[in-house]
Amino acid sequence: DAKTTQPNSMESNEEEPVHLPCNHSTISGTDYIHWYRQLPSQGPEYVIHGLTSNVNNRMASLAIAEDRKSSTLILHRATLRDAAVYYCILRDPSGAGSYQLTFGKGTKLSVIP
Amino acid sequence: EPEVTQTPSHQVTQMGQEVILRCVPISNHLYFYWYRQILGQKVEFLVSFYNNEISEKSEIFDDQFSVERPDGSNFTLKIRSTKLEDSAMYFCASSEQDTDTQYFGPGTRLTVL
Numbered sequence: 001d002a003k004t005t006q007p008n009s010m011e012s013n014e015e016e017p018v019h020l021p022c023n024h025s026t027i028s029g030t031d032y033i034h035w036y037r038q039l040p041s042q043g044p045e046y047v048i049h050g051l052t053s054n055v056n057n058r059m060a061s062l063a064i065a066e067d068r069k070s071s072t073l074i075l076h077r078a079t080l081r082d083a084a085v086y087y088c089i090l091r092d093p094s095g096a097g098s099y100q101l102t103f104g105k106g107t108k109l110s111v112i113p
Numbered sequence: 114e115p116e117v118t119q120t121p122s123h124q125v126t127q128m129g130q131e132v133i134l135r136c137v138p139i140s141n142h143l144y145f146y147w148y149r150q151i152l153g154q155k156v157e158f159l160v161s162f163y164n165n166e167i168s169e170k171s172e173i174f175d176d177q178f179s180v181e182r183p184d185g186s187n188f189t190l191k192i193r194s195t196k197l198e199d200s201a202m203y204f205c206a207s208s209e210q211d212t213d214t215q216y217f218g219p220g221t222r223l224t225v226l
Binding site (some may be wrong): 038046049099104 | 117144146148155156157158161168169171189204206210212215216217218219220
């Protein structure tokens with residue numbers, strides 16, 4: 001599986017934008033970039049995913065580098081509820097092991113009031 | 114909004130006992146998954162299930178584990194003879210298609226004494 005690298009932790013002030021980076025230098029052409037998050041004492045929750053183009057949804061934006069070797073999850077205005085561990089996951093829908101999500105350690109985001 | 118539910122929220126058992134963890138996936142979903150998370154560690158994939166068959170399983174999912182969809186709504190994970198190291202949060206997830214977003218339940222905390 002292609003691997004992702006994320007910072008262990010980040011801090012943000014409430015109502016400020018947050019940019020969560022993810023490096024995936026060995027990404028293959030068929031890997032989608034998925035982001036999930038896990039709020040304290042809860043199960044993981046889907047945030048957003050993309051292949052090549054930047055993506056926006058009601059929760060966040062995903063900016064994907066032109067060479068696809070990195071991506072950034074953008075929370076436009078962090079709230080206290082956004083304090084969670086954020087996971088960047090590569091997923092090849094055509095390959096073996098496509099059913100599973102492979103979670104790393106993720107980035108623990110703290111939001112300061 | 115439809116959600117995945119899991120029962121019980123916390124299960125305490127003695128080593129060597131059998132436990133059954135229950136999940137009700139989202140009703141129109143066809144693919145079902147179990148993951149586990151040992152305290153302080155990563156979320157790990159256990160098994161995926163489709164059309165009444167296991168479609169993929171990890172090395173963790175050995176002969177002590179089994180899954181079943183006993184009726185049209187429940188999806189269960191059975192651990193035949195629990196060990197201390199089975200203590201973890203167990204998350205059920207479901208998706209409409211195999212490559213779609215996975216929706217996770219709140220988890221069952223299993224404590225093996």
